[in-house]
Amino acid sequence: MTPNLSAINLFPLKSGAPLPQQQATVEPRGLVGDRRWMVVDAGGKFVTGRELSRLTLVRATPDGNALQLAAPGMPALHVAAPDPRGARIDTAVWGADVTPLLADAAAHAWLSTFLGADLRLVHMDDACTRRLKAKYDGRYGRDEDVVSFADGFPLLLISQAALDALNAKLAQPVPMLRFRPNLVVAGSAPHAEDGWRCIRIGGIEFEVAKPCTRCVFTTVDFERGERDSAGEPLRTLTTYRRTPDGVTFGQNLIPRGGGTLRIGDAVEVLS
Template identity: 65%
Template sequence: MRLSDLYLYPIKSSAPLETQMAMVEPRGLQHDRRWMVVDAENRFRTGRELPRLTLVRAQPVPTGLSLNAPGMPSLSVPFPQTDATVSVNVWKNEVAAKPAGAAAEAWLSEFLQQPARLVHMDAGVSRAISDPHSQAGDEVSFADAFPLLLISRAALDGLNARLAKPVSMLRFRPNLVVDGVAAHAEDGWKRIRIGEVEFEVAKACTRCVFTTVDPMSGERDPDGEPLRTLIGYRRTAGGVTFGQNLIPRSAGSVRVGDAVEVLA
C-alpha cells in the first residue's frame, strides 16, 4: 500500500491544492484549513451553501495567502497583524479567529455574490475535537470535525463502477489517498503509519450534499450524484459513509509514494 495523492485545502471548502509532501501537525496537515469564510454573523460558510467557493484557489505563501478565482484579479492576503479576534462559529464550536481585512472581504463578497469575510486560525488558537473518539489535548483546524481524511483509491473505483458518469476523488475532499488496497479496507483499520507518522483511524466520514458539488465547475450535480448512489450501498445507522477520519499520533512528514502500514 502506498500514499498515491496528497491534498490541502488552505481555506475551508476552497479548491484543492495537490502537493507531493506535507508536514503533519496535531491539528492536521500544515496549511490545511487554517482559513475560513464566514458571513456577517460570523457563521462558517462552506461549499454546501456556496458551491462557487470550491473555485477559489488559495496558495499559502510566507506572508499569508495568494487568492485566485475565475474572472477575478489575484489578491495577496497577509496574515492578520492584530491581536484582535472575533468569535466564529464552526458547527457547535466557537473559535477565536483573526479577520483577514477589508480587501479580502471585498474580493470574496464580489466573487461569491454575497457578503463574506475571511478569517484566520493562527498557532495561538486551539480548537478541541468535539467527539468521543478523541483524547484530551486533541485539536483540529477549521475542518468539520477531525484533522485529516483518508480514502482508498479502490473505494472511488467501486463507486464509479456504479455511476453513469464517473466522478473525481476531489468530490470527497480527502487529504490522503491510498492505493494498493481493496475498496473500503480502511473501514477496518484502527491505527496506521504513513511514512514516519502514525495516525489513529478515529471514525468513518459521514457524507452530505457537498459531494454533489463538482469542484471543477462549482456547480451541483442536477441528479444528486454521487450521493444518491452512495445512499444505496454505503448507508449505515450513522449515515452515509465514505472514507475515514484520522487523528495524528506523532509528528513528521508524509510524501506521495510513502508506504502505508496497518498497525491495528
C-alpha cells in the first residue's frame, strides 16, 4: 500500500486548538495560516500550553489576515489584522529572535481574562521573519530557510501507525492531535518516517530535517485544557523512544517547494 496523507491540521494560534483541514497551501515558513499568532506575557516572553494548559481551549480561526477567537465561557472576539506600521515587540521562540506586531488591546484583555494572567497577542505578518538557522546554527536546512512561531521547523509529520503502536501500550489511548502534527500519514509501518530523508506529497518536496523531541506538552489533554495526572503518554514514550537528544515522536519537515496539499495525496519516499 502506498502511504498517503490522511490528515492536515492548522494551529493558527501557537498552542491553541487544532483546526483540521481538507487541504492547505504550503509556503516556505509552513502551511499558510499555521502558527502566525502567539501569546506573550507582559515582559514579551512567549507563552505556550506548557505553562498555561488552558491555552489549548482557545480556538483561533483565520479570517484573511484577521482572527476570530473563541473559548469556553467567553464571548467570541474578532481581532483585526494589526497595521504593518503599528507597534512591534521584540521576543524570541526558543532563542530565535522575532519581532511580531502587537494585536489590539481588546485581544490582550480577552486572553488575559480567560487565561488568568497578564498577556498579549502578537501576529507574524509577511514582514516579520524568523530564520531557521537562528535556532539550529546551520545544522539543519539552508541559510534562507524561515519558520513561523512553531517550536522549530515549518511542518511536523507523524505516521498513523506510530500512534497506533503507542496506543497499544497505553491503558487509555490518546488522539493524534495530542502531538499536534500538521500532516498525518497512513499506510506506512510504525515510525517509518524515522528513515525518510526526502519525501514528496502532492507534487511538493520536503526535506525531513530531524526527529521531533517531546516534552510535557504531550501530557496536556487539549479538549479539557488539563494535564494528564499519570503523565501519559510521555511516561510510556520514554520507555521506548528515548534517544541521546530526548524522547522523539514524529519528524520535522522543511518545504522545498510550494503548492496545495490535499487529504488522500500520495506520500512518495524519495530518499
